[in-house]
Amino acid sequence: MQDAVWADAAMHGLTAPVIRRAEIADLSIVVPETIVFDDAEAEVVAAFEEAIKRLEAAGAKVRRQAFPSFAEIFELTARHGALVTAEAYALHRERLAGPEAERMDPRVVARTRLGEKITVSDYIALLDARDRLIHETIETLKAGELIAHPTLPHVAPPLDPLLADDDLFFKVNARTLRNTSIGNFLDLCGVSIPCGTGAAGMPVGFQLAAPHHQDDRLLSAALAAEATIRGRRMIVCFDIGGSAIKGAITHSPERIFPLPRRATPLTDFGRFVEAMESVLDEAGGLPERVAISITGVIDPETRRIKCANIPCIDGRELVAELEAALHLPVVIANDADCFALAEAGVGAGRGHRIVFGAILGTGVGGGLVIDGRLINADGGFAGEWGHGPAVAAAAGHPPIAIPAFPCGCGQSRCVDTVGGARGLERLHETVHGKALSSHDIIEGWQNGNAEAARTIDVFVDLVSSPLALVINITGATIVPVGGGLSNAEALLAEIDRAVRARILRRFDRPLVVRGECRVEPGLIGAALLGFGGRSA
Numbered sequence: 001m002q003d004a005v006w007a008d009a010a011m012h013g014l015t016a017p018v019i020r021r022a023e024i025a026d027l028s029i030v031v032p033e034t035i036v037f038d039d040a041e042a043e044v045v046a047a048f049e050e051a052i053k054r055l056e057a058a059g060a061k062v063r064r065q066a067f068p069s070f071a072e073i074f075e076l077t078a079r080h081g082a083l084v085t086a087e088a089y090a091l092h093r094e095r096l097a098g099p100e101a102e103r104m105d106p107r108v109v110a111r112t113r114l115g116e117k118i119t120v121s122d123y124i125a126l127l128d129a130r131d132r133l134i135h136e137t138i139e140t141l142k143a144g145e146l147i148a149h150p151t152l153p154h155v156a157p158p159l160d161p162l163l164a165d166d167d168l169f170f171k172v173n174a175r176t177l178r179n180t181s182i183g184n185f186l187d188l189c190g191v192s193i194p195c196g197t198g199a200a201g202m203p204v205g206f207q208l209a210a211p212h213h214q215d216d217r218l219l220s221a222a223l224a225a226e227a228t229i230r231g232r233r234m235i236v237c238f239d240i241g242g243s244a245i246k247g248a249i250t251h252s253p254e255r256i257f258p259l260p261r262r263a264t265p266l267t268d269f270g271r272f273v274e275a276m277e278s279v280l281d282e283a284g285g286l287p288e289r290v291a292i293s294i295t296g297v298i299d300p301e302t303r304r305i306k307c308a309n310i311p312c313i314d315g316r317e318l319v320a321e322l323e324a325a326l327h328l329p330v331v332i333a334n335d336a337d338c339f340a341l342a343e344a345g346v347g348a349g350r351g352h353r354i355v356f357g358a359i360l361g362t363g364v365g366g367g368l369v370i371d372g373r374l375i376n377a378d379g380g381f382a383g384e385w386g387h388g389p390a391v392a393a394a395a396g397h398p399p400i401a402i403p404a405f406p407c408g409c410g411q412s413r414c415v416d417t418v419g420g421a422r423g424l425e426r427l428h429e430t431v432h433g434k435a436l437s438s439h440d441i442i443e444g445w446q447n448g449n450a451e452a453a454r455t456i457d458v459f460v461d462l463v464s465s466p467l468a469l470v471i472n473i474t475g476a477t478i479v480p481v482g483g484g485l486s487n488a489e490a491l492l493a494e495i496d497r498a499v500r501a502r503i504l505r506r507f508d509r510p511l512v513v514r515g516e517c518r519v520e521p522g523l524i525g526a527a528l529l530g531f532g533g534r535s536a
Contacts, residue, residue, distance in 0.1 A: 001226045002257045004191065005219050019216055021223040021283065025059035028145045029208075034070040036179050040153035047196030047204040048150045051229045058228045058286065062148075067140060069133040073185050076129050080122035081114065083130065083185065089115025107169060130185060137186050138211050146221055147188070151205025152176055155198040179207065187212040191222045193229045227251055235530035236280055236287040239335070239522030240264060240294045242309035246523060247279035249287070253345055253527040256520065259283065269312040273325045280326065289329040290322070291530030293338035293522035298379030305332075331529050337376050337383065338525025339515065340367030343480035345528040347516035356383065356476035357515070358467065361483025364419040368474055374529070386416035390466040396458040403430060419463045421484055427462075428455040442488045456491065464498035467512070471503050480515040489514055 009017040031052065037045060056062050077083075089112050095101060101109050141147070153175060162169045183190045190209035198204050206229050210218040227234040232251045239246040245264050248256040259282045265271035280287070296307025298318065305318045322330045333341070340349075340357025349355035349369070359365035364386030368375040375382040391413040394401050405417035405426065417423055421438035429435050432451050436444070444452030471479065479499075481492055496512035503511075517524050 027060040036149035043198035051195035081118035086118040151207040155202035237526035293526040300379040336365035337367035342525035344369035348480040360485035389413040395461040468502035
């Protein structure tokens with residue numbers, strides 16, 4: 001439905017949708033008891049009724065009522081002909097009378113030529129009756145109600161028998177068009193949402209309709225009801241950093257629908273919760289759980305989070321406190337872990353049993369995924385290869401001495417001090433006594449600058465040995481890289497060659513590769529976390 005909302009916005013000349021999800025508890029639905037279930041396949045009825053039960057369980061109000069206007073449409077058609085046939089013939093009569101008719105589907109030609117027999121008085125009678133029946137149908141509805149019924153009374157039929165038998169084709173075609181033709185005649189707006197399957201596993205459609213000129217209300221309601229009608233899970237995922245709270249709804253990690261972002265309240269936990277609640281309000285409907293990628297680490301024993309970037313949550317039992325405030329189950333993982341999970345599930349690590357996601361951004365981080373599951377599923381620091389005294393005292397070709405740079409974690413000789421963008425800049429200043437940005441260093445290296453090349457040589461030597469050790473210990477068969485330095489693919493290629501030369505297992509393919517989840521990996525990883533770590 002989100003695709004339909006974006007398409008609707010585009011057709012209105014908008015750059016973004018203005019339609020927001022309604023609440024399922026605010027939906028009122030009436031199910032017609034006239035025509036729409038006649039001769040319907042049992043599987044179609046069963047799938048529709050199961051969807052109705054799910055909507056009622058989610059809080060929607062449902063009633064059933066006869067719609068005499070529906071039956072009268074077919075009585076009018078029998079007496080005067082079909083309105084659409086008259087208009088189609090008027091529009092295409094010159095084509096039907098000329099050589100173009102030979103290139104048209106003969107069944108379409110035969111049906112359209114029936115419009116020639118519809119007289120002006122028949123056409124006027126149909127138009128007059130249409131206006132009356134539209135009014136009667138609207139009067140039958142209570143305020144704010146939507147009409148719901150099976151889109152078709154049957155699933156898609158086998159094609160071969162229809163191609164071989166014109167009489168069978170016209171009979172089945174009339175049945176196929178029956179329910180939707182009601183909405184066409186009554187000028188309803190409508191959407192069809194899959195709600196289950198019938199014969200041969202073919203999909204069953206659930207049609208929601210509203211009176212004319214109520215498209216926005218219909219789309220708003222359909223956004224709220226889609227997951228429930230489909231019988232699909234809905235999760236709201238967050239990617240929370242020191243500057244922004246990004247949220248999205250998802251029914252599968254492959255497709256996430258971002259919601260408007262909020263600024264991160266840094267010092268007031270109440271406002272932090274309110275910001276998350278406002279994102280949840282945009283989602284519409286009741287999610288199964290909330291899944292969060294965050295710039296912090298939860299201690300697996302105390303369950304308290306360490307998050308220097310967001311002081312109002314630092315030291316809190318964040319999962320428990322958010323569950324109490326939001327009244328929803330909550331799962332949380334570190335942002336590097338979520339990157340690794342995203343790459344393992346839908347990115348460069350897909351199909352690999354052991355995936356180590358490495359971050360080379362401002363600093364260095366990482367996450368480990370085995371069999372689709374985070375090693376840090378309950379919190380913890382596994383995968384944090386950026387910290388610990390692992391940096392060599394000398395590096396490069398020929399080697400030069402590397403100072404024991406102090407790290408923010410309290411130790412020295414951590415990979416984080418030399419491995420990210422700031423580390424690259426630090427190395428360049430140490431080796432050459434010049435301050436350059438990481439971007440300028442990499443650009444200079446690629447343009448043949450000797451000083452930049454020397455810095456890159458030292459950098460690759462320092463980073464590759466700890467990363468090779470990580471691979472030997474974990475058995476990772478792919479290392480997707482994220483963060484700003486991952487955009488320098490030539491640099492990754494150098495690291496990859498150096499790492500593969502230093503590990504025990506030999507690979508004849510790239511091992512250290514650019515991550516494929518370039519847009520919102522935190523949200524994708526959070527979505528996977530919410531779905532239990534696996535692609536849905």
